[in-house]
Amino acid sequence: MLLDRPDPAKVKALDDAQAALAALERSKAKRQEAWERDSLANREKSGASAADWSPLKPLAFSAVDGATLTALDDGSVLAAKGGPREIYTVRLEAPRQPVAALRLRVLTDDSLPSRGPGLAGNGNFVLTRVDIRHGGRPVAVASAQEDHAQPGFSAALLLDDDPATGWAINVGKGSAPGAKMNAPHEAHFLLAEPIPADGQPIEVVLRHEVNDYYNIGRFAVDASPAAPATLGVEKLFSVLSLDPAGRSADDKKYLATEFDKADAGKRRAIAAVSAAKKALGFGETVKTMVMRDLAEPRETFLLVRGDFLRPDTEGGPLTAGVPAIFPGLAGNPGHPDRLDLAKWLVRPDHPLTPRVTVNRVWMRYFGKGLVATENDFGTQGAYPTHAELLDWLSRWFVENGWSMK
Template structure:
């Protein structure tokens, strides 16, 4: 776009003229070093270290203050091939660690500390950012360093802007190099000064706080105007820039925080704010930000622009706590849209800019100066803030990943972890096919090996489990053990054929289920003669169709389904249906969230058993009694037992009694005669129509129960009160209770809970 290129060129030419006059070389009038380092000035005006480097040192450079004052200093660290690492430093890799910069103004015999409130660098090493060089902390692991992501050094510069101009007298600049890394001192460097106001940063005064102010509700606290109270008492509080600070703030209460900002030139600064929970910001008494949000405090959650004119300004923050711990994090960013960072500025003023320089400048201009670019940047900041809020609110989970290097493994002497023997490599058992040479020795390689055509087990094991699901017993009875301790397959050729068919189908489980249930073997009658029972009691020869009791979860779901209570919603959180009292309490820890069981209400009582909350040390009794495993260990093959306790569950458990009475009401509403109603219910429970003898028995029982409940209304009412669902309206009380008994009888039939 020619118009866009012209607009950028004008901005660049205007700014280059300013930038080239911004910094002036400042040769120190005196250099004093604590450790005895010596320097000489070379032909370019840079200071060159003489002799070997010291482990640590502190340089004090005295600068005369010119008539137009000093607003900041710049330290240029210059690479030199004659230095040990070919970089700017005296260390073996050419690196430098500037631990701290301190400035003192000497005027008329007084010494005045000069605050450094802005810092930028052409490049900062990871974990050694330039901000650490003026944070007031001096330590072996603190400071600004020079290595890039490739571990290389080069020419580096750092600017340090003051909070106000230094006028008259002299300026002492103290450079402290106290890294734990030996001789990380400058080998060649230069000092420059500036008198331009653009170098100045925000001079942020100390923070104070007032409150807390308690309210009855969260809304009352958030909408309060405590900032306008005349009798506020302000006390000092230590809030470090960008650091989360905990506030002693109860729920539904406010805390006020304030500070003063002094600026020398008009600018738009940014307050980067994090709060727990809501926040309101005032600038010089005018509200500039309001965010009603429940969150944990993190740095830089809200970006609040502040239009600042030269002079002093008061910023007040109100933090409202909606519950739990409250905290705040605040810092100011004083970047100006016409003031590029140091790396971009260096590219702009270079006498012969490279293609990389021009690309860097154009990218920065489009992002920070071009109006449309600024809009995109603001939208990006808002998106990042939204993503951060979502990530903070979203639950986290652990994810497994391969190590970059394999951890060595050893044969342990007698199993003792501190007595490693010979080292061993990842591999598969020798009696199985080997890993291919091009497969990695990790989880991916293991998956490729398991799914390989020549693997003898994977397809057979899957097919056997599906067969077990439909027939009650696998072609290999020991579905959990295909090894030497397992049982030989009853039909090895059939197992092999199904395994190959399943593999060639593309591992299509749905097709495998269809193949089995449409086979002649599965569709045979389950009736058994005495000869069949004598020759093949377990039906391993497949002379008849499969017949076995349903699993615990299926029995419960079947009762809910025929009663019309089953909620067929998919997905969602675990639910807590009915359970006898005291089951959890006997094994739960007092402080645990599973110490006491409280049944839920509504649809949660009637969800599929798949969604039932499962406590492994105390599984649901109405499933445990039907041989559901406790899930303490993996169980591939369930046992099937028949005990009186199982029958008692079907007759007396609250879930099944409620299902029986709702099943009875469903039968009563389905027809107008008792015979038709019983036939309808029988077909729902069993899947076939009853014969004449079965109808007669059920009708006789129905008449007996009608007579009994007609004489004992309280017993009928008690029966119909079991469970959370209301009795069905429009059915006579005695009929309702009698049909509840009929529902219970049908749900207790062996044919109901048995497949085939």
């Protein structure tokens, strides 16, 4: 039978990758401490401060599938349930100063399911893409980040072309300590080039292309002239600024989560482990031939004159054994198996095995064995040219543990 066995080289690759990841985990405390110290030092050196956000008043808005959009006094827009996968288009007032980043705030409201900020029954949403235009031309976004994301649904996914991915805010395994879904949240979009203050309005398109009725329920858009590096880090640096002895358990968990996000070495190590595991998956193993005994051995009969079509059924089935001229098999005399035969072949008093072996070694060295017919030590074979030497070599071979060295 054939068994799938792992490729030893791939097993070693997985072991090495897991060892590297374990080493990173053991050094995590020291590496996180250095990261915290360096992050604070770099912020102080750059003089970075919180972004200066200014709300952009909505001038006009529409939804493609019947949702009712209403502008509220605070500049936010409230949506009433429309089609299952809505696309909102909002035209915003022209900025008074250049815009380096836009902020999308999703807000709670008593009119929304579970107070929102989404229109799903639990208040969640899945925003799959954000498009920004200015003066009729698309605006390139360099990166996106959020204050909270459902695991696997970060704001960075808003920038791809996959309608099945996007930003969502449910809380699950891997969420930051204290994270809440039914609370205000925000995503920051860092522009590749600033939008000039040229009097032209900004247009934002919000697409919901996965999960029916997972549309945003209330939102607002703000602008900032701040450099991208200053955005989205206020909470992180407020916690980093605390005396380590005074940090709460939630603060410590939050910093550990943020460090994991920033730890490129650990991400590479995890990717290496995943790749090694994938290589050991189905179809990547080596097939190895193995043998095993049947629960009930097949019956074997003497073949009359060697003809397999003429088994001697009258004489009855044969039992496992060796020719009577040789010493019998040890072990289980009733049902000897292949292991018993293997042990019998290397018995110290076996007359053939050591002699045949040393004769073949002699032949490899000298071109001709002490017995010229190396494959025939029977009645048709040649007599040894030096019988006593053959006996001595075979005895020496056995006494030295059958070593071929």
